[in-house]
């Protein structure tokens with residue numbers, strides 16, 4: 001029989017592990033002055049002893065996938081044709097270069113310099129353009145497509161895999177962090193099924209902007225290094241209504257610590273490839289879960305427990321910014337609990353727990369308010385996949401860990417929303433205070449992002465008198481509710497429980513937690529429409545603005561990014577087509 005003590009121990013243990021940070025060895029090399037050439041140093045603010053080595057030419061930069069290749073089997077078939085692959089984690093396959101000219105639409109200086117040790121001047125070289133378009137190999141380059149499966153909309157879909165993505169490198173940077181570089185939209189692979197291996201401009205702009213925006217919102221996510229556009233024709237029926245249109249192919253260089261998904265393990269488990277399953281789980285633990293002892297007989301249980309608590313954390317964070325992923329299939333759920341595979345996502349505007357960002361999701365399976373349920377469903381699929389590696393006792397414990405998911409989620413959710421309201425300490429009525437605010441928003445259709453932001457900006461004195469400044473449009477919406485005044489009084493009373501707290505401190509705290517700008521659909525759409533006319537100014541403006549989502553910015557204000565969405569935004573639809 002399972003003891004409740006066991007569960008508590010596993011949960012506690014999980015939480016403490018989940019917040020452990022990997023130790024980063026100092027890998028800094030120390031070249032002589034005369035060798036500097038095009039290298040330069042800068043001081044790292046967080047560690048004055050550590051010198052950075054940043055390279056300003058791709059010729060001085062090399063990558064490797066040897067850590068992967070040395071440990072995980074690659075499909076022996078080398079030809080690139082669609083097939084079922086067995087007993088392999090990857091297939092070796094080259095990207096297909098575009099046949100037309102390519103251009104660099106945008107790049108992230110922070111990813112290049114911060115993660116990949118590349119001076120941003122590299123981005124202006126033709127070597128870089130070719131590299132991130134998939135047409136140039138560099139030292140150490142061995143492109144791979146990953147074999148995975150997944151449950152899509154609740155149904156086991158069998159083998160899916162990287163049908164239009166290539167893992168082109170792993171890179172260990174100057175901080176000892178290991179990053180995996182992946183091109184998306186870079187051509188067909190053995191996993192392309194009926195697809196063309198390409199991604200179009202509109203979805204690539206959305207992924208590029210949103211993954212970076214999520215990072216600056218403080219949400220675990222893959223990053224985007226570059227966005228390249230070609231003139232290659234890519235045919236898409238954007239709304240699945242028979243209206244096929246010619247679009248242009250684009251490719252994003254995505255960067256993450258790992259691209260393994262729940263579907264990576266399901267693929268092996270569901271095909272009965274248990275020894276490979278064990279090998280992959282051990283590889284993932286060794287590379288990405290440094291606090292788990294690789295020889296611990298309970299390591300798989302520990303791994304599962306960590307994924308459960310980190311997934312609860314991720315979904316609570318999504319909710320805290322009103323983010324709906326749109327396609328929470330198990331193949332889109334990272335084992336490192338980062339947000340991956342941006343498709344028909346959306347940021348909820350008027351508060352609505354039934355908000356469905358993806359117009360192809362008829363039943364609303366992935367509506368915003370169902371994300372935690374779906375997270376638990378996906379974790380259950382992960383547990384089923386891991387079952388062959390667990391003994392009976394471990395299976396029982398793992399089920400108990402999974403049963404603890406709702407608690408983990410709610411406590412994280414409460415913590416995040418407590419801080420969105422600037423509340424210090426905890427009080428048993430906090431969840432009710434949060435819930436009743438959300439109810440008021442729901443009843444009035446008030447804007448989620450700006451209601452919280454304007455609560456951060458308003459003074460308590462103004463709130464007490466309900467003297468809401470004219471341009472605080474979201475608070476005016478919520479104030480239409482007859483109960484807002486009672487809610488405000490309860491909120492003020494709760495704040496008074498911390499007499500040492502000042503209003504200025506509260507506002508500062510809340511403004512660091514509640515963004516003024518998120519990537520609303522209309523903003524992405526406006527940037528896409530311009531990009532389709534080869535005007536990339538708004539892509540770059542949004543990239544700049546969303547880098548500091550908590551800071552009021554003049555250009556963002558002029559562009560209406562903190563205003564109520566324009567009327568035409570109501571007619572916008574985003575589908576799975578990408």
Ligand code: AMP
Pocket residue numbers: 160161162163164165191192193194195196197198199327332341343576578
């Ligand atoms: P997604 O909906 O982007 O998460 O993709 C689900 C699966 O379909 C993955 O296996 C993708 O690699 C594959 N896929 C999506 N679009 C394409 C495409 N245009 N060509 C080939 N495979 C694709």
Ligand code: MG
Pocket residue numbers: 331332341
């Ligand atoms: Mg996907």
